[in-house]
Amino acid sequence: MDRTILFLDLDGTLLNDQKEVTPGNRRAIGEALRRGRRIVVTSGRPLKSSMAQARRLGLAGDGCYVIAYNGAVIYDCREERAIFRQALNPEDLYRVYDEAARRGIYIQTYDREDVVIEPRCAEDNARRYCAAIGLDWRYIEDVRRDLTEAPVKALLIDYHNREPLEGMERWLRTEMAGRVDCFFSSRYYLEVVAVGMNKGAAVGELCALLGSDVQASVAVGDENNDVSMIRAAGVGVAMANGVQAARDAADYITERDNNHDGIEEVIRKFLL
Secondary structure: OOOOEEEEOOEOOOEOOOOOOOHHHHHHHHHHHHOOOEEEEEOOOOHHHHHHHHHHOOOOOOOEEEEEHHHOEEEEOOOOEEEEEOOOOHHHHHHHHHHHHHHOOEEEEEOOOOEEEOOOOOHHHHHHHHHHHOOOEEEOOOHHHHOOOOOOEEEEEOOOOOHHHHHHHHHHHHHOOOOEEEEEOOOOEEEEEEOOOOHHHHHHHHHHHHOOOHHHEEEEEOOHHHHHHHHHOOEEEEOOOOOHHHHHHOOEEOOOOOOOOHHHHHHHHHOO
16 A cells, blocks of 8 residues: 555654654655655654644644644644644643642653643653743643633643552552553653544544544654554554563564664555
8 A cells, every 4th residue: 555644753753862753854854845755743742742743843844743642633744733732621720630649659741832831740841841942831820720721631740659650550540540641751751632633543633534534544653641652553663672561462564763764664665
């Protein structure tokens, strides 16, 4: 089958360890676009950060889309609008916040532009996270009162000890089953989204919106939150530097890693 649409994770996949695109990857992406292939930046990052990366990489024009917040938002770059958005139920969000507070775990959420945190949360976590993805952050007094709309994601962070996040994950999977979904996007980050929202679901949603057979898609990732899209795509690819769960789910594992033109390898093997 002719492969016509490529779903690309950012960190650890398209981007190298310096958060840059290698020259070989850039050349191959340009060639794929010239041949009419669609490229979809697919990230756990907020939309604003994902779009900034897409523009910087030249992936924000015709034929380009962005999946952000681990699948909760799909954005059409040509039309400059979201074509899909699924928010968390506010009552579910509040319950997650209450449990995070009870356990003393840092938690943040998002408005249209910024990361927002409550005063109890340590600002050094917000500062470190925002520096890595190029966003601003600000305080709000209370998520129950000060959010202007229901957000699509909450994020729990612990840069020093994964165990509290693992305990929170167990609570979410039992007490919030059927209400929210959760998964690790790195060893530091535990993501919380509306039930059914993940990168794999977004692969199917966008293919349906485009009238494209999902079997014509290729998806590439390296982390636990990429497993669903690796499984959903016609060809699921894990990076050589990927975690074991991504490698186990993949149809193909790259020979090259994210620092050595791994995406060029995928494009030339499956899309050109």
